[in-house]
Amino acid sequence: MRINTLILGAGAAGMMCARHAGGSTLVIDHAKAPGEKIRISGGGRCNFTNMYAEAKNYLSANPHFCKSALARYTQWDFIELVDRHGIAWHEKTLGQLFCDGSSKQIIAMLVEEMREAGADLWLHTSVEAVAQTADGYTVRLLREGKAQTVTCRNLVLATGGKSIPKMGATGLAYDLARQFGLEVTETRAGLVPFTFPDGRFQPLAGVSLPSRLSNARTSFDEALLFTHRGLSGPSVLQLSSYWREGEEIT
Numbered sequence: 001m002r003i004n005t006l007i008l009g010a011g012a013a014g015m016m017c018a019r020h021a022g023g024s025t026l027v028i029d030h031a032k033a034p035g036e037k038i039r040i041s042g043g044g045r046c047n048f049t050n051m052y053a054e055a056k057n058y059l060s061a062n063p064h065f066c067k068s069a070l071a072r073y074t075q076w077d078f079i080e081l082v083d084r085h086g087i088a089w090h091e092k093t094l095g096q097l098f099c100d101g102s103s104k105q106i107i108a109m110l111v112e113e114m115r116e117a118g119a120d121l122w123l124h125t126s127v128e129a130v131a132q133t134a135d136g137y138t139v140r141l142l143r144e145g146k147a148q149t150v151t152c153r154n155l156v157l158a159t160g161g162k163s164i165p166k167m168g169a170t171g172l173a174y175d176l177a178r179q180f181g182l183e184v185t186e187t188r189a190g191l192v193p194f195t196f197p198d199g200r201f202q203p204l205a206g207v208s209l210p211s212r213l214s215n216a217r218t219s220f221d222e223a224l225l226f227t228h229r230g231l232s233g234p235s236v237l238q239l240s241s242y243w244r245e246g247e248e249i250t
């Protein structure tokens with residue numbers, strides 16, 4: 001089978017890419033449904049954008065990296081798309097926009113947009129091997145147990161990060177990047193809760209309160225939530241991206 005664009009991964013990035021890739025596009029995913037991480041996002045209501053999203057909110061070794069993408073597709077473009085699909089939403093705090101109903105509405109919207117753009121979606125499909133050819137790539141796939149070979153001009157890696165493997169996350173994109181000689185930077189967990197094996201906060205599980213959480217470099221004024229396993233909530237998730245092992249947090 002010969003196509004223009006093959007997209008590996010039917011998450012938020014893969015489906016959004018398929019919507020813009022033009023015709024003759026195939027999206028594959030080894031999961032049984034597209035957008036599984038979107039489904040659990042924002043506590044099931046998907047915090048789908050932020051009114052104040054701008055380059056300085058993005059963590060990167062190169063702070064300029066996200067600028068062109070953010071300039072070409074803004075939060076207002078996404079809000080317009082959500083409105084066009086009749087999805088009701090509300091602002092929570094600090095410009096965070098959530099669905100009134102369910103994050104499944106965002107998945108349905110992306111699937112519809114992708115299909116309208118003429119893209120096909122194969123689920124239960126895994127990647128066996130990728131090789132470069134003179135004018136593109138040959139990819140060996142296993143679709144519902146059957147071998148399939150696809151040749152394409154453009155290959156998009158949208159298989160996401162490594163968090164939550166039980167939801168289908170793998171390091172495939174990192175492996176392929178290395179296969180093609182690209183340097184891969186060290187990966188770290190970010191936007192994650194802090195867990196304590198000694199269960200020291202267990203008696204407080206379920207309690208949440210406004211907090212100012214700081215390390216030596218930054219601080220966040222948002223809610224903190226005690227859980228059975230430790231600390232969570234917006235201030236904790238935010239600070240986790242700036243924390244290094246052994247550092248003190250107040």
Ligand SMILES: Cc1cc2nc3c(=O)[nH]c(=O)nc-3n(C[C@H](O)[C@H](O)[C@H](O)COP(=O)(O)OP(=O)(O)OC[C@H]3O[C@@H](n4cnc5c(N)ncnc54)[C@H](O)[C@@H]3O)c2cc1C
Pocket residue numbers: 008009010011012013014028029030031034035036037038040041042043046047048049125126127158159160161163164167168169170171172
């Ligand atoms: C609990 C939680 C809550 C979150 N809440 C929010 C929120 O409210 N708002 C927000 O903006 N973000 C939120 N996020 C982050 C957001 O979900 C992710 O940033 C986003 O889904 C990443 O999209 P992606 O397309 O890059 O990757 P993914 O969504 O991970 O998609 C990658 C896809 O590739 C597939 N795949 C992986 N490996 C292979 C392989 N080897 N072969 C075939 N297919 C493969 C996977 O099955 C998956 O469908 C949350 C994340 C979590 C974990």
